[in-house]
């Protein structure tokens with residue numbers, strides 16, 4: 478299935494230009510328990526509906542950005558750079574701490 482994503486830097490492109498980095502999964506704060514760490518590493522919400530996700534412009538500018546996509550229809554509601562979002566790096570929302578998902582670089586559709 479093909480659809481269009483809008484890179485915040487480059488504009489609209491086919492989804493095949495991008496790498497999928499997974500759903501936004503806030504890192505647990507403080508000193509998490511073993512159970513919290515397991516949930517962070519292995520559990521995903523996998524919603525049927527609007528989901529916040531990480532995407533990587535693999536064939537373009539190389540930027541990581543956030544998108545809100547309806548997983549039922551693949552309609553993309555918005556895209557934004559992490560610095561524009563509430564989950565700015567250091568605010569606990571950006572896995573990897575540098576605005577990039579941890580281990581998500583190899584993700585493909």
Ligand SMILES: [Zn+2]
Nearest residue numbers: 484487534538
């Ligand atoms: Zn781009």
